[in-house]
Amino acid sequence: MKRASLSGDTRRLDLSGHESSDRPVTGVVARYTAGQVVPEHAHRRGHLLYAAEGVLRVEAATGRWLVPPTAAVWLRAGVPHRLVMPVAVEVHGVFIDEHTAKGLPPVDGVFQISALLRALILELTRLDIHAPPSKRAALLGDLFMEELGLQRSLPFHLPWPSDPQIQQVCDALVHDPAHSAAGDAWAATLAMSTKTFHRRFQKSTGLTFGRWRQQMRLMSSMTLLLEGAPITQVALGSGYESHSAYAVAFKKQFGMPPSEFFTSGPRREA
Template sequence: MEIAPVETAARPVVGYAKDYPAGLLAEAHAHPKAQVIYAVSGVMQVETQEASYTIPPSTALFMPSDMVHSIYMDGPVAMRCLFMRDGVATRMQNTCKVISVTPLLRELIVAACLEPLDWDLKGRGHYITSLALDEIDRSDVLALSLPLPSDVRLRRVIDAIRQMPSSQRSLGEWADIAGASERTLARLFRKDTGLTFRQWRQHARMTAAMCALSVGESLTAAANLAGFQSQPAFGAAFRKIFGITPGQVKAMGGGGLNNGL
Protein backbone atom coordinates (compact mmCIF):
# COMPACT_ATOMS: atom_id res chain seq x y z
CA MET A 1 0.00 0.00 0.00
CA GLU A 2 1.10 3.57 -0.71
CA ILE A 3 0.68 4.61 2.92
CA ALA A 4 2.50 1.58 4.40
CA PRO A 5 6.03 3.12 4.33
CA VAL A 6 4.68 6.18 6.18
CA GLU A 7 2.95 4.04 8.81
CA THR A 8 6.12 1.99 9.42
CA ALA A 9 8.70 4.80 9.21
CA ALA A 10 11.22 4.73 12.04
CA ARG A 11 11.30 8.50 12.58
CA PRO A 12 9.04 9.93 15.33
CA VAL A 13 7.32 12.29 12.86
CA VAL A 14 7.06 12.02 9.07
CA GLY A 15 5.11 13.92 6.46
CA TYR A 16 2.64 12.62 3.89
CA ALA A 17 1.41 14.64 0.91
CA LYS A 18 -1.37 13.71 -1.49
CA ASP A 19 -3.87 15.62 -3.62
CA TYR A 20 -7.45 14.36 -3.91
CA PRO A 21 -10.28 15.17 -6.33
CA ALA A 22 -13.54 16.71 -5.21
CA GLY A 23 -16.08 14.27 -3.84
CA LEU A 24 -13.65 11.50 -3.00
CA LEU A 25 -14.56 9.51 0.10
CA ALA A 26 -11.85 7.68 2.02
CA GLU A 27 -14.06 5.10 3.68
CA ALA A 28 -13.72 4.03 7.31
CA HIS A 29 -10.12 3.13 8.13
CA ALA A 30 -7.50 3.55 10.86
CA HIS A 31 -3.75 4.05 11.11
CA PRO A 32 -1.27 2.64 13.65
CA LYS A 33 0.20 6.12 14.18
CA ALA A 34 -1.33 9.35 15.41
CA GLN A 35 -1.92 12.04 12.77
CA VAL A 36 -2.25 15.74 12.27
CA ILE A 37 -4.67 15.84 9.33
CA TYR A 38 -4.33 19.08 7.39
CA ALA A 39 -4.96 20.47 3.92
CA VAL A 40 -3.28 23.54 2.48
CA SER A 41 -6.29 23.94 0.19
CA GLY A 42 -9.78 22.48 0.19
CA VAL A 43 -12.05 21.38 3.01
CA MET A 44 -12.26 17.91 4.56
CA GLN A 45 -15.16 16.39 6.46
CA VAL A 46 -13.76 13.84 8.91
CA GLU A 47 -16.06 11.50 10.80
CA THR A 48 -15.46 9.10 13.66
CA GLN A 49 -18.11 7.02 15.34
CA GLU A 50 -18.73 9.79 17.88
CA ALA A 51 -18.32 13.07 16.01
CA SER A 52 -17.95 14.96 12.76
CA TYR A 53 -15.16 17.47 12.15
CA THR A 54 -15.05 20.10 9.40
CA ILE A 55 -11.42 20.89 8.61
CA PRO A 56 -10.78 24.02 6.48
CA PRO A 57 -7.22 25.28 5.74
CA SER A 58 -7.17 27.39 8.90
CA THR A 59 -7.37 24.28 11.11
CA ALA A 60 -6.06 20.74 11.45
CA LEU A 61 -7.32 17.65 13.23
CA PHE A 62 -5.18 15.73 15.66
CA MET A 63 -6.27 12.09 15.58
CA PRO A 64 -4.95 9.39 17.94
CA SER A 65 -3.60 6.12 16.57
CA ASP A 66 -5.97 3.28 15.67
CA MET A 67 -9.07 5.50 15.58
CA VAL A 68 -11.51 4.49 12.85
CA HIS A 69 -12.49 7.44 10.67
CA SER A 70 -13.61 8.42 7.18
CA ILE A 71 -12.69 11.54 5.19
CA TYR A 72 -14.83 13.24 2.55
CA MET A 73 -13.17 15.76 0.22
CA ASP A 74 -15.50 18.75 -0.04
CA GLY A 75 -13.92 20.05 -3.23
CA PRO A 76 -10.36 19.38 -4.45
CA VAL A 77 -8.07 18.86 -1.44
CA ALA A 78 -4.29 19.19 -1.17
CA MET A 79 -3.70 17.10 1.96
CA ARG A 80 -0.48 17.50 3.91
CA CYS A 81 -0.40 15.29 7.02
CA LEU A 82 2.01 14.49 9.78
CA PHE A 83 2.15 10.91 11.05
CA MET A 84 3.68 10.58 14.49
CA ARG A 85 4.57 8.10 17.13
CA ASP A 86 2.18 8.01 20.10
CA GLY A 87 3.14 10.44 22.83
CA VAL A 88 5.33 12.86 20.86
CA ALA A 89 2.59 15.51 20.76
CA THR A 90 2.43 15.69 24.53
CA ARG A 91 -0.53 18.08 24.92
CA MET A 92 -2.82 16.23 22.51
CA GLN A 93 -3.02 13.06 24.62
CA ASN A 94 -5.38 10.41 23.24
CA THR A 95 -8.40 12.35 21.98
CA CYS A 96 -9.38 14.02 18.71
CA LYS A 97 -8.79 17.76 18.78
CA VAL A 98 -9.25 20.45 16.16
CA ILE A 99 -6.37 22.92 16.38
CA SER A 100 -5.71 26.29 14.79
CA VAL A 101 -2.95 26.34 12.19
CA THR A 102 -0.64 29.34 12.34
CA PRO A 103 1.29 30.45 9.24
CA LEU A 104 4.43 28.98 10.83
CA LEU A 105 2.82 25.59 11.49
CA ARG A 106 1.44 25.56 7.95
CA GLU A 107 4.94 26.08 6.52
CA LEU A 108 6.44 23.46 8.84
CA ILE A 109 3.89 20.82 7.83
CA VAL A 110 4.58 21.47 4.15
CA ALA A 111 8.35 21.39 4.76
CA ALA A 112 8.08 18.09 6.68
CA CYS A 113 6.23 16.58 3.72
CA LEU A 114 9.21 17.42 1.50
CA GLU A 115 11.64 15.54 3.76
CA PRO A 116 12.45 11.85 3.15
CA LEU A 117 10.91 9.29 5.50
CA ASP A 118 14.39 8.52 6.87
CA TRP A 119 15.40 12.12 7.42
CA ASP A 120 18.76 12.84 9.05
CA LEU A 121 18.46 12.64 12.84
CA LYS A 122 20.85 15.59 13.12
CA GLY A 123 19.73 17.48 10.04
CA ARG A 124 16.93 19.60 8.62
CA GLY A 125 14.18 17.02 9.16
CA HIS A 126 14.93 16.90 12.87
CA TYR A 127 14.66 20.66 13.29
CA ILE A 128 11.52 20.97 11.15
CA THR A 129 9.60 18.23 12.94
CA SER A 130 10.75 19.33 16.40
CA LEU A 131 9.53 22.86 15.78
CA ALA A 132 6.30 21.52 14.25
CA LEU A 133 5.61 19.51 17.41
CA ASP A 134 6.21 22.60 19.54
CA GLU A 135 3.77 24.61 17.39
CA ILE A 136 1.18 21.83 17.63
CA ASP A 137 1.45 21.81 21.43
CA ARG A 138 1.04 25.61 21.46
CA SER A 139 -1.97 25.63 19.10
CA ASP A 140 -5.40 26.75 20.23
CA VAL A 141 -7.94 23.93 20.50
CA LEU A 142 -11.15 24.87 18.68
CA ALA A 143 -14.70 23.71 19.39
CA LEU A 144 -15.26 22.37 15.88
CA SER A 145 -16.58 18.89 16.64
CA LEU A 146 -20.23 18.01 16.12
CA PRO A 147 -21.45 15.06 18.22
CA LEU A 148 -23.10 12.41 16.05
CA PRO A 149 -26.07 10.39 17.31
CA SER A 150 -26.74 6.69 16.96
CA ASP A 151 -30.55 6.96 16.79
CA VAL A 152 -31.63 6.70 13.14
CA ARG A 153 -34.49 9.20 13.56
CA LEU A 154 -32.18 11.83 14.98
CA ARG A 155 -29.56 11.04 12.34
CA ARG A 156 -32.08 11.92 9.59
CA VAL A 157 -32.51 15.35 11.13
CA ILE A 158 -28.81 15.95 11.71
CA ASP A 159 -27.85 14.90 8.18
CA ALA A 160 -30.45 17.28 6.76
CA ILE A 161 -29.30 20.18 8.94
CA ARG A 162 -25.72 19.63 7.85
CA GLN A 163 -26.86 19.87 4.23
CA MET A 164 -28.96 23.00 4.94
CA PRO A 165 -27.48 24.71 8.03
CA SER A 166 -29.39 27.96 7.46
CA SER A 167 -32.79 26.20 7.44
CA GLN A 168 -35.31 27.88 9.74
CA ARG A 169 -37.36 24.73 10.36
CA SER A 170 -38.51 24.38 13.96
CA LEU A 171 -37.93 21.28 16.04
CA GLY A 172 -41.60 20.39 15.49
CA GLU A 173 -41.13 20.53 11.71
CA TRP A 174 -38.01 18.37 11.93
CA ALA A 175 -39.94 15.95 14.15
CA ASP A 176 -42.41 15.36 11.31
CA ILE A 177 -39.51 14.53 8.98
CA ALA A 178 -37.85 12.26 11.55
CA GLY A 179 -41.03 10.33 12.26
CA ALA A 180 -40.95 11.10 15.97
CA SER A 181 -42.74 13.51 18.26
CA GLU A 182 -41.19 16.88 19.05
CA ARG A 183 -40.80 15.84 22.69
CA THR A 184 -39.07 12.59 21.71
CA LEU A 185 -36.73 14.40 19.34
CA ALA A 186 -35.82 16.97 22.00
CA ARG A 187 -35.03 14.16 24.43
CA LEU A 188 -32.92 12.35 21.82
CA PHE A 189 -30.88 15.47 21.10
CA ARG A 190 -29.96 15.83 24.77
CA LYS A 191 -29.35 12.09 25.25
CA ASP A 192 -27.34 11.35 22.09
CA THR A 193 -25.40 14.60 21.58
CA GLY A 194 -25.33 16.22 25.02
CA LEU A 195 -26.79 19.38 23.41
CA THR A 196 -30.24 20.80 22.89
CA PHE A 197 -31.58 21.09 19.36
CA ARG A 198 -30.87 24.82 19.27
CA GLN A 199 -27.33 24.36 20.59
CA TRP A 200 -26.52 21.62 18.07
CA ARG A 201 -28.00 23.57 15.15
CA GLN A 202 -26.13 26.74 16.13
CA HIS A 203 -22.86 24.85 16.33
CA ALA A 204 -23.51 23.25 12.93
CA ARG A 205 -24.22 26.67 11.47
CA MET A 206 -21.08 28.21 12.93
CA THR A 207 -18.98 25.31 11.69
CA ALA A 208 -20.41 25.77 8.20
CA ALA A 209 -19.69 29.51 8.43
CA MET A 210 -16.07 28.88 9.41
CA CYS A 211 -15.72 26.51 6.47
CA ALA A 212 -17.17 29.11 4.11
CA LEU A 213 -14.82 31.84 5.37
CA SER A 214 -11.82 29.56 4.97
CA VAL A 215 -12.52 29.02 1.28
CA GLY A 216 -13.00 32.71 0.51
CA GLU A 217 -16.70 33.44 1.09
CA SER A 218 -17.59 36.94 2.28
CA LEU A 219 -18.41 37.80 5.87
CA THR A 220 -21.97 38.57 4.78
CA ALA A 221 -22.40 35.16 3.15
CA ALA A 222 -20.97 33.40 6.22
CA ALA A 223 -23.27 35.36 8.54
CA ASN A 224 -26.29 34.44 6.44
CA LEU A 225 -25.25 30.79 6.43
CA ALA A 226 -25.11 30.91 10.23
CA GLY A 227 -28.58 32.48 10.37
CA PHE A 228 -27.50 36.03 11.34
CA GLN A 229 -28.81 39.24 9.79
CA SER A 230 -26.25 41.33 11.69
CA GLN A 231 -22.52 40.94 11.07
CA PRO A 232 -21.58 42.31 14.53
CA ALA A 233 -23.90 39.78 16.20
CA PHE A 234 -22.45 37.03 14.03
CA GLY A 235 -18.91 38.10 14.92
CA ALA A 236 -19.65 38.11 18.65
CA ALA A 237 -21.28 34.67 18.56
CA PHE A 238 -18.48 33.29 16.39
CA ARG A 239 -15.78 34.55 18.72
CA LYS A 240 -17.61 33.15 21.76
CA ILE A 241 -17.55 29.64 20.24
CA PHE A 242 -14.17 29.58 18.51
CA GLY A 243 -12.09 32.18 20.34
CA ILE A 244 -11.17 34.00 17.11
CA THR A 245 -13.00 36.44 14.83
CA PRO A 246 -14.48 35.67 11.40
CA GLY A 247 -11.98 38.12 9.91
CA GLN A 248 -9.07 36.17 11.39
CA VAL A 249 -10.37 32.93 9.89
CA LYS A 250 -10.79 34.57 6.50
CA ALA A 251 -7.24 35.92 6.66
CA MET A 252 -5.79 32.52 7.62
CA GLY A 253 -7.68 30.72 4.88
CA GLY A 254 -6.95 33.16 2.10
CA GLY A 255 -3.17 33.12 2.07
CA GLY A 256 -2.53 29.75 0.48
CA LEU A 257 0.84 28.13 -0.07
CA ASN A 258 2.98 27.51 -3.10
CA ASN A 259 5.41 25.07 -1.49
CA GLY A 260 4.77 21.45 -2.31
CA LEU A 261 1.53 21.98 -4.23
Protein backbone atom coordinates in the same frame (compact mmCIF):
# COMPACT_ATOMS: atom_id res chain seq x y z
CA MET B 1 7.75 18.03 -2.80
CA LYS B 2 7.10 14.31 -2.28
CA ARG B 3 3.52 13.17 -2.63
CA ALA B 4 2.12 9.75 -1.78
CA SER B 5 0.47 7.91 -4.64
CA LEU B 6 -3.29 7.57 -4.92
CA SER B 7 -4.33 3.92 -4.92
CA GLY B 8 -6.96 3.16 -7.52
CA ASP B 9 -10.50 4.47 -7.44
CA THR B 10 -10.73 4.49 -3.64
CA ARG B 11 -8.72 7.75 -3.58
CA ARG B 12 -6.77 6.49 -0.57
CA LEU B 13 -3.06 7.04 -0.20
CA ASP B 14 -0.39 4.37 0.04
CA LEU B 15 0.80 5.08 3.59
CA SER B 16 2.55 1.78 4.32
CA GLY B 17 5.94 3.49 4.47
CA HIS B 18 4.71 5.88 7.15
CA GLU B 19 3.02 3.17 9.19
CA SER B 20 6.24 1.13 9.36
CA SER B 21 8.87 3.88 9.36
CA ASP B 22 11.69 3.88 11.93
CA ARG B 23 11.34 7.66 12.11
CA PRO B 24 8.99 8.73 14.95
CA VAL B 25 7.53 11.62 12.93
CA THR B 26 6.90 11.52 9.17
CA GLY B 27 4.86 13.61 6.75
CA VAL B 28 2.89 13.21 3.53
CA VAL B 29 1.02 15.62 1.25
CA ALA B 30 -1.63 15.16 -1.45
CA ARG B 31 -3.98 17.30 -3.50
CA TYR B 32 -7.68 16.51 -3.90
CA THR B 33 -10.37 18.02 -6.09
CA ALA B 34 -13.70 19.32 -4.82
CA GLY B 35 -16.10 16.49 -3.99
CA GLN B 36 -13.48 13.77 -3.50
CA VAL B 37 -13.99 11.40 -0.56
CA VAL B 38 -11.46 9.13 1.13
CA PRO B 39 -13.46 6.13 2.46
CA GLU B 40 -13.41 5.20 6.13
CA HIS B 41 -10.06 3.87 7.32
CA ALA B 42 -7.77 3.93 10.35
CA HIS B 43 -4.02 4.18 10.98
CA ARG B 44 -1.66 2.43 13.36
CA ARG B 45 -0.13 5.80 14.19
CA GLY B 46 -1.71 8.96 15.49
CA HIS B 47 -1.69 11.76 12.96
CA LEU B 48 -2.31 15.43 12.40
CA LEU B 49 -4.27 16.54 9.30
CA TYR B 50 -3.64 20.04 8.00
CA ALA B 51 -5.26 21.73 4.99
CA ALA B 52 -2.69 24.18 3.65
CA GLU B 53 -5.13 25.26 0.95
CA GLY B 54 -8.90 24.89 0.94
CA VAL B 55 -10.91 23.28 3.70
CA LEU B 56 -11.10 19.64 4.80
CA ARG B 57 -13.89 17.79 6.61
CA VAL B 58 -12.92 14.86 8.82
CA GLU B 59 -15.71 12.49 9.85
CA ALA B 60 -15.54 9.87 12.62
CA ALA B 61 -18.16 7.98 14.62
CA THR B 62 -17.88 10.47 17.50
CA GLY B 63 -18.03 13.68 15.49
CA ARG B 64 -17.03 15.82 12.56
CA TRP B 65 -14.29 18.43 12.28
CA LEU B 66 -13.87 21.17 9.68
CA VAL B 67 -10.26 22.13 9.05
CA PRO B 68 -9.47 25.58 7.58
CA PRO B 69 -5.88 26.71 6.84
CA THR B 70 -5.59 28.10 10.37
CA ALA B 71 -6.12 24.76 12.12
CA ALA B 72 -5.40 21.02 12.06
CA VAL B 73 -7.17 17.90 13.33
CA TRP B 74 -5.42 15.50 15.71
CA LEU B 75 -6.62 11.86 15.48
CA ARG B 76 -5.39 9.13 17.80
CA ALA B 77 -4.11 5.84 16.43
CA GLY B 78 -6.81 3.37 15.44
CA VAL B 79 -9.66 5.90 15.10
CA PRO B 80 -11.80 5.07 12.02
CA HIS B 81 -12.45 8.17 9.93
CA ARG B 82 -13.12 9.37 6.42
CA LEU B 83 -12.13 12.56 4.62
CA VAL B 84 -14.47 14.77 2.59
CA MET B 85 -13.27 17.60 0.34
CA PRO B 86 -15.95 20.34 0.09
CA VAL B 87 -13.54 22.33 -2.10
CA ALA B 88 -10.21 21.65 -3.78
CA VAL B 89 -7.70 21.09 -0.99
CA GLU B 90 -4.06 20.32 -0.32
CA VAL B 91 -3.85 17.98 2.67
CA HIS B 92 -0.73 17.50 4.77
CA GLY B 93 -0.61 14.57 7.16
CA VAL B 94 1.99 14.14 9.92
CA PHE B 95 2.21 10.65 11.43
CA ILE B 96 3.51 10.19 14.98
CA ASP B 97 4.50 6.87 16.52
CA GLU B 98 2.91 5.66 19.76
CA HIS B 99 5.82 6.48 22.06
CA THR B 100 6.28 10.03 20.72
CA ALA B 101 2.54 10.74 20.83
CA LYS B 102 2.20 9.96 24.56
CA GLY B 103 2.36 13.64 25.47
CA LEU B 104 -0.50 14.61 23.13
CA PRO B 105 -4.17 14.83 24.20
CA PRO B 106 -5.90 11.46 24.75
CA VAL B 107 -8.90 12.68 22.74
CA ASP B 108 -9.31 13.76 19.12
CA GLY B 109 -9.61 17.47 18.43
CA VAL B 110 -8.60 20.57 16.50
CA PHE B 111 -5.51 22.67 17.18
CA GLN B 112 -4.59 26.17 16.14
CA ILE B 113 -1.63 26.23 13.75
CA SER B 114 1.10 28.78 14.41
CA ALA B 115 3.32 30.13 11.63
CA LEU B 116 6.23 28.03 12.95
CA LEU B 117 4.16 24.86 13.15
CA ARG B 118 2.89 25.40 9.61
CA ALA B 119 6.47 25.75 8.37
CA LEU B 120 7.49 22.57 10.21
CA ILE B 121 4.56 20.63 8.73
CA LEU B 122 5.54 21.73 5.23
CA GLU B 123 9.17 20.74 5.80
CA LEU B 124 8.24 17.33 7.23
CA THR B 125 6.07 16.55 4.22
CA ARG B 126 8.98 17.41 1.90
CA LEU B 127 11.19 14.68 3.40
CA ASP B 128 11.50 11.45 1.42
CA ILE B 129 10.03 8.64 3.53
CA HIS B 130 12.52 6.20 1.95
CA ALA B 131 15.62 8.31 2.65
CA PRO B 132 18.04 7.18 5.40
CA PRO B 133 17.52 8.77 8.84
CA SER B 134 19.19 12.16 9.20
CA LYS B 135 19.91 14.62 11.97
CA ARG B 136 17.81 17.27 10.21
CA ALA B 137 14.76 14.98 10.01
CA ALA B 138 15.10 14.14 13.71
CA LEU B 139 15.42 17.80 14.69
CA LEU B 140 12.41 18.77 12.58
CA GLY B 141 10.37 16.05 14.28
CA ASP B 142 11.47 17.13 17.75
CA LEU B 143 10.69 20.80 17.13
CA PHE B 144 7.34 19.88 15.56
CA MET B 145 6.32 17.97 18.69
CA GLU B 146 7.49 20.80 20.96
CA GLU B 147 5.52 23.42 19.01
CA LEU B 148 2.42 21.23 18.68
CA GLY B 149 2.28 20.88 22.44
CA LEU B 150 1.97 24.68 22.78
CA GLN B 151 -1.06 25.07 20.49
CA ARG B 152 -4.51 25.74 21.90
CA SER B 153 -7.52 23.62 21.03
CA LEU B 154 -10.29 25.15 18.88
CA PRO B 155 -14.10 24.63 18.97
CA PHE B 156 -14.40 23.09 15.50
CA HIS B 157 -15.88 19.79 16.67
CA LEU B 158 -19.45 18.83 15.79
CA PRO B 159 -20.56 15.82 17.88
CA TRP B 160 -22.27 13.16 15.79
CA PRO B 161 -25.20 11.13 17.16
CA SER B 162 -25.23 7.35 17.50
CA ASP B 163 -29.06 7.26 17.52
CA PRO B 164 -30.15 6.34 13.93
CA GLN B 165 -33.23 8.56 14.00
CA ILE B 166 -31.31 11.55 15.29
CA GLN B 167 -28.70 10.86 12.62
CA GLN B 168 -31.43 11.37 9.99
CA VAL B 169 -32.11 14.84 11.34
CA CYS B 170 -28.42 15.76 11.49
CA ASP B 171 -27.77 14.50 7.97
CA ALA B 172 -30.67 16.58 6.63
CA LEU B 173 -29.44 19.71 8.42
CA VAL B 174 -25.85 19.28 7.23
CA HIS B 175 -27.10 19.08 3.64
CA ASP B 176 -29.30 22.16 4.15
CA PRO B 177 -27.91 24.35 6.97
CA ALA B 178 -30.61 27.00 6.41
CA HIS B 179 -33.41 24.48 7.10
CA SER B 180 -35.64 26.31 9.56
CA ALA B 181 -37.81 23.48 10.97
CA ALA B 182 -37.98 23.61 14.76
CA GLY B 183 -37.63 20.67 17.12
CA ASP B 184 -41.37 20.01 17.26
CA ALA B 185 -41.50 19.66 13.47
CA TRP B 186 -38.65 17.15 13.49
CA ALA B 187 -40.35 15.31 16.34
CA ALA B 188 -43.52 15.02 14.27
CA THR B 189 -41.54 13.73 11.29
CA LEU B 190 -40.01 11.03 13.50
CA ALA B 191 -43.40 10.19 15.11
CA MET B 192 -42.29 11.05 18.64
CA SER B 193 -43.21 13.71 21.17
CA THR B 194 -41.29 16.99 21.22
CA LYS B 195 -40.03 16.23 24.73
CA THR B 196 -38.75 12.81 23.63
CA PHE B 197 -37.05 14.29 20.58
CA HIS B 198 -35.15 16.89 22.60
CA ARG B 199 -34.20 14.36 25.28
CA ARG B 200 -32.89 11.87 22.73
CA PHE B 201 -31.09 14.56 20.74
CA GLN B 202 -29.18 15.83 23.76
CA LYS B 203 -28.42 12.32 25.00
CA SER B 204 -27.01 11.34 21.60
CA THR B 205 -24.98 14.48 20.87
CA GLY B 206 -24.31 16.07 24.26
CA LEU B 207 -25.83 19.33 22.97
CA THR B 208 -29.33 20.73 22.78
CA PHE B 209 -30.93 20.73 19.33
CA GLY B 210 -30.63 24.51 19.03
CA ARG B 211 -26.98 24.59 20.13
CA TRP B 212 -26.03 21.74 17.81
CA ARG B 213 -27.74 23.36 14.83
CA GLN B 214 -26.01 26.69 15.47
CA GLN B 215 -22.62 25.01 15.74
CA MET B 216 -23.29 23.06 12.54
CA ARG B 217 -24.33 26.23 10.70
CA LEU B 218 -21.24 28.13 11.78
CA MET B 219 -18.91 25.29 10.81
CA SER B 220 -20.64 24.83 7.45
CA SER B 221 -20.34 28.54 6.73
CA MET B 222 -16.55 28.35 6.80
CA THR B 223 -16.46 26.66 3.40
CA LEU B 224 -18.38 29.58 1.85
CA LEU B 225 -16.12 32.09 3.59
CA LEU B 226 -13.03 30.38 2.23
CA GLU B 227 -14.50 30.48 -1.28
CA GLY B 228 -14.80 34.26 -0.94
CA ALA B 229 -18.58 34.59 -0.78
CA PRO B 230 -19.86 37.93 0.62
CA ILE B 231 -20.56 37.61 4.33
CA THR B 232 -24.23 38.61 4.00
CA GLN B 233 -24.69 35.82 1.45
CA VAL B 234 -22.94 33.39 3.79
CA ALA B 235 -25.15 34.47 6.69
CA LEU B 236 -28.42 34.00 4.79
CA GLY B 237 -27.29 30.71 3.27
CA SER B 238 -26.43 29.44 6.74
CA GLY B 239 -29.87 30.15 8.19
CA TYR B 240 -29.22 33.54 9.82
CA GLU B 241 -31.59 36.47 9.30
CA SER B 242 -28.88 39.09 8.93
CA HIS B 243 -25.17 39.78 8.57
CA SER B 244 -25.04 41.14 12.13
CA ALA B 245 -26.76 38.12 13.73
CA TYR B 246 -24.34 35.79 11.96
CA ALA B 247 -21.28 37.89 12.86
CA VAL B 248 -22.25 37.96 16.55
CA ALA B 249 -22.76 34.18 16.66
CA PHE B 250 -19.52 33.56 14.75
CA LYS B 251 -17.46 35.76 17.05
CA LYS B 252 -18.97 34.17 20.15
CA GLN B 253 -18.11 30.69 18.85
CA PHE B 254 -14.66 31.31 17.36
CA GLY B 255 -13.43 34.41 19.19
CA MET B 256 -13.21 36.66 16.13
CA PRO B 257 -15.55 38.06 13.44
CA PRO B 258 -15.90 36.14 10.17
CA SER B 259 -14.14 38.94 8.26
CA GLU B 260 -10.93 38.22 10.21
CA PHE B 261 -11.13 34.46 10.54
CA PHE B 262 -9.19 33.31 7.47
CA THR B 263 -5.70 34.62 6.95
CA SER B 264 -5.34 33.19 3.43
CA GLY B 265 -6.51 35.79 0.95
CA PRO B 266 -8.66 38.91 1.20
CA ARG B 267 -12.25 38.84 2.40
CA ARG B 268 -15.14 40.49 0.61
CA GLU B 269 -17.83 42.31 2.57
CA ALA B 270 -21.33 42.55 1.14
